[in-house]
Amino acid sequence: MSLEENFPILTEKLTKKFDSFTAVNNIDLTIKKGEIFGFLGPNGSGKSTTIKMLCGILEPTSGKASVLGYDVYTDAEKIKERIGYMSQKFSLYEDLTVDENLEFYGGIYQVPSDQIDQRKEFVLEMADLKGRERELTANLSVGWKQRLALGCALLHQPELLFLDEPTSGVDPLSRRHFWDLLNEMAEEGKTIFVTTHYMDEAEYCYRLAFIFEGRIIALGSPQEIKKTMKEKVFQIQCDQIDRAFQILNQFPQLEEVLIHGANIHIVGAKTDLVKNLIPALLKENKINLLQIKSIEPSLEDVFVSLIGREAREKIRKEFLPCEPPLN
Amino acid sequence: MRKKISQLFRKNRITFLVKKEFLQIKRDKRLLPTIIILPIMQLLLFGYVVSTDVKHLATAICDFDRSAASRQILSSFSNSEYFDFKYYVKSQREIKDLIDEGKARIGIVIPPNFSKKVALGETAHLQIIVDGSDSSSANLALTYASKIIRAESGKVSQELLSKMVVQKPIPNLSPQLRIWYNPNLKSVNFMVPGLMATILMQITLIQIAIAIVKEKELGTLEQLIVTPIKRVEFILGKAIPYALIGFCDVVLIILVGLFWFKVIFQGSLILLLFLSLIFVFANIAVGIFISTISKTQQQAMSTAVFITMPSIMISGFIFPVENMPKVIQYLVYLIPLKYFLIIVRGIFLKGIGLKTLWPQVTPLLILALVMLTLSTRRFQKKLSD
Ligand SMILES: Nc1ncnc2c1ncn2[C@@H]1O[C@H](COP(=O)(O)OP(=O)(O)O)[C@@H](O)[C@H]1O
Numbered sequence: 001m002s003l004e005e006n007f008p009i010l011t012e013k014l015t016k017k018f019d020s021f022t023a024v025n026n027i028d029l030t031i032k033k034g035e036i037f038g039f040l041g042p043n044g045s046g047k048s049t050t051i052k053m054l055c056g057i058l059e060p061t062s063g064k065a066s067v068l069g070y071d072v073y074t075d076a077e078k079i080k081e082r083i084g085y086m087s088q089k090f091s092l093y094e095d096l097t098v099d100e101n102l103e104f105y106g107g108i109y110q111v112p113s114d115q116i117d118q119r120k121e122f123v124l125e126m127a128d129l130k131g132r133e134r135e136l137t138a139n140l141s142v143g144w145k146q147r148l149a150l151g152c153a154l155l156h157q158p159e160l161l162f163l164d165e166p167t168s169g170v171d172p173l174s175r176r177h178f179w180d181l182l183n184e185m186a187e188e189g190k191t192i193f194v195t196t197h198y199m200d201e202a203e204y205c206y207r208l209a210f211i212f213e214g215r216i217i218a219l220g221s222p223q224e225i226k227k228t229m230k231e232k233v234f235q236i237q238c239d240q241i242d243r244a245f246q247i248l249n250q251f252p253q254l255e256e257v258l259i260h261g262a263n264i265h266i267v268g269a270k271t272d273l274v275k276n277l278i279p280a281l282l283k284e285n286k287i288n289l290l291q292i293k294s295i296e297p298s299l300e301d302v303f304v305s306l307i308g309r310e311a312r313e314k315i316r317k318e319f320l321p322c323e324p325p326l327n
Numbered sequence: 328m329r330k331k332i333s334q335l336f337r338k339n340r341i342t343f344l345v346k347k348e349f350l351q352i353k354r355d356k357r358l359l360p361t362i363i364i365l366p367i368m369q370l371l372l373f374g375y376v377v378s379t380d381v382k383h384l385a386t387a388i389c390d391f392d393r394s395a396a397s398r399q400i401l402s403s404f405s406n407s408e409y410f411d412f413k414y415y416v417k418s419q420r421e422i423k424d425l426i427d428e429g430k431a432r433i434g435i436v437i438p439p440n441f442s443k444k445v446a447l448g449e450t451a452h453l454q455i456i457v458d459g460s461d462s463s464s465a466n467l468a469l470t471y472a473s474k475i476i477r478a479e480s481g482k483v484s485q486e487l488l489s490k491m492v493v494q495k496p497i498p499n500l501s502p503q504l505r506i507w508y509n510p511n512l513k514s515v516n517f518m519v520p521g522l523m524a525t526i527l528m529q530i531t532l533i534q535i536a537i538a539i540v541k542e543k544e545l546g547t548l549e550q551l552i553v554t555p556i557k558r559v560e561f562i563l564g565k566a567i568p569y570a571l572i573g574f575c576d577v578v579l580i581i582l583v584g585l586f587w588f589k590v591i592f593q594g595s596l597i598l599l600l601f602l603s604l605i606f607v608f609a610n611i612a613v614g615i616f617i618s619t620i621s622k623t624q625q626q627a628m629s630t631a632v633f634i635t636m637p638s639i640m641i642s643g644f645i646f647p648v649e650n651m652p653k654v655i656q657y658l659v660y661l662i663p664l665k666y667f668l669i670i671v672r673g674i675f676l677k678g679i680g681l682k683t684l685w686p687q688v689t690p691l692l693i694l695a696l697v698m699l700t701l702s703t704r705r706f707q708k709k710l711s712d
Pocket residue numbers: 018023041042043044045046047048049050711712
């Protein structure tokens with residue numbers, strides 16, 4: 001097997017500048033066939049820009065990129081025949097019905113007429129849209145829209161899928177369902193390049209890259225990435241979690257304080273500081289401390305420790321604390 | 328058999344694009360009225376309100392001759408519905424003042440030796456003074472006046488001929504001026520074909536630009552350019568539905584023109600429809616070009632107006648191109664509307680065919696092809712930075 005067949009996406013120093021602003025900065029990627037590769041980062045970090053370059057609709061400023069063996073500079077049209085793309089913004093025709101959208105994309109992708117009914121059937125089944133074929137797409141809820149969009153991107157049975165934040169704005173149950181679908185497809189041998197800013201979804205990826213301000217700051221399987229973390233993470237269980245968070249967050253020595261589910265995580269602080277300061281602080285404020293323990297870091301903890309304090313402040317509002325977790 | 332045909336169509340992406348576009352047009356509550364009601368409204372508005380027929384012009388008379396001959400010619404003026412004799416004055420100066428004050432639009436001066444010259448069969452001069460500040464009605468007034476004078480001149484010369492013993496030159500009252508093709512000078516006859524051209528231009532050009540930019544705004548274009556669709560397929564898939572709509576508008580305007588305004592239509596309908604198609608494609612090319620430089624529907628709309636309005640002004644829709652500055656006259660060569668206006672008016676009013684129209688058809692066709700090629704090239708399956 002050739003290099004391209006094993007690695008459907010290969011990039012080297014891929015860069016995109018908008019005027020003087022560098023949106024994607026010297027990215028090297030090697031994506032293996034049949035994996036779900038997650039591209040994680042806060043809004044504005046360059047995820048969509050990278051995907052658009054790989055799909056052949058945005059010319060890179062410099063660097064190399066080959067997708068399915070085709071050069072993105074010269075063979076963009078060949079790439080387009082063999083990939084499926086779901087953009088970040090819902091982009092099917094809202095004024096067409098479910099069936100009309102499928103029929104249209106089936107036609108655009110030139111699905112042979114003896115196969116189209118079967119493919120449509122498969123998509124309707126997968127998207128759980130059977131019986132709603134004649135409904136206007138505008139009337140579907142976000143979760144269903146996303147599954148229909150995925151379905152349209154799958155009609156021509158592409159071997160490589162680009163999904164740009166496919167689950168943003170989708171309720172947790174639908175997100176779960178969506179990831180199950182992605183897993184099934186990966187098991188069938190499809191390669192999936194998916195971006196997300198939900199940290200909890202990262203655990204579902206075979207491998208992932210953290211992207212921040214256009215640069216990749218960590219890359220590997222979720223386990224590998226967690227192992228790179230040198231700093232300790234403490235988990236605190238207590239009453240009045242929101243108040244406790246506010247109090248602890250005022251202390252610069254505690255580096256980073258995060259709400260993680262029903263607990264508080266302290267990242268990067270010294271052990272004795274945590275063991276002494278926190279119980280005292282909470283007691284002073286009449287907050288009941290249940291437990292402090294050192295734990296295995298979550299991916300979110302790793303990300304936070306990687307990007308540094310300054311950047312954390314900048315993005316804290318939109319990115320952290322993370323969205324409601326799955327399940 | 329049917330299966331074979333449907334398979335053939337399934338092989339063609341354009342079919343799917345056209346079908347999709349029509350579905351969207353059908354469901355767009357604003358578009359259908361724009362396509363049907365707007366042309367009719369424009370037609371009625373221009374046909375009636377901006378009618379350039381000039382009637383009942385306030386006229387000042389200065390008759391130095393006071394003879395039977397002068398009274399006769401004046402009565403033929405007053406008998407026409409164009410001139411209302413409001414003032415009888417004693418000097419040219421008074422006429423000038425009346426016109427300056429806006430009280431009179433036209434003055435007629437009959438010199439003292441008028442009847443003598445007519446009787447002798449010499450050329451008799453008759454002075455017509457018009458208010459040039461309103462050039463189009465001034466022109467029309469002059470045209471009416473010369474028409475009346477010509478008729479009168481014919482009468483006088485016939486009378487003289489019947490009385491004549493010796494050969495004498497036939498007297499002239501005015502230089503020859505003939506009005507062809509629109510003998511009643513009814514402005515609707517001139518307006519309706521012109522409107523057909525301008526409305527067709529606006530509808531097709533603006534609608535296609537909006538239709539493409541709308542997909543840009545909604546993000547559906549981004550989804551589409553990630554598919555293996557070819558540029559030409561996309562362009563034709565957009566162009567065909569709007570060309571068809573333009574076609575329906577042509578028929579609609581002709582019908583309203585014929586049955587409502589009773590416009591004369593002398594030529595071949597098939598030829599007109601065929602040449603309209605070329606014109607439509609030229610406009611679609613401009614529409615596509617606009618879509619490549621606009622990010623929002625608003626921008627597309629104002630760019631379209633920015634292009635169509637001046638084109639309408641300078642291409643001979645109302646004001647004759649020959650009267651324009653040289654620079655503009657050269658510029659007009661690049662505007663398809665100029666050629667199409669001559670074509671539509673020619674077919675409507677003169678009933679002329681391809682044989683006479685080819686000097687217009689050729690540049691129109693070339694412009695359409697060049698513009699289509701350029702804008703298809705400009706339309707890239709890429710996002711702009
Ligand atoms: N067409 C563009 N022109 C200028 N700047 C852009 C353009 N597209 C994206 N950017 C900028 O590039 C950065 C990365 O954007 P994007 O790739 O969309 O981020 P993400 O998808 O990770 O949220 C952002 O700061 C964004 O403002």
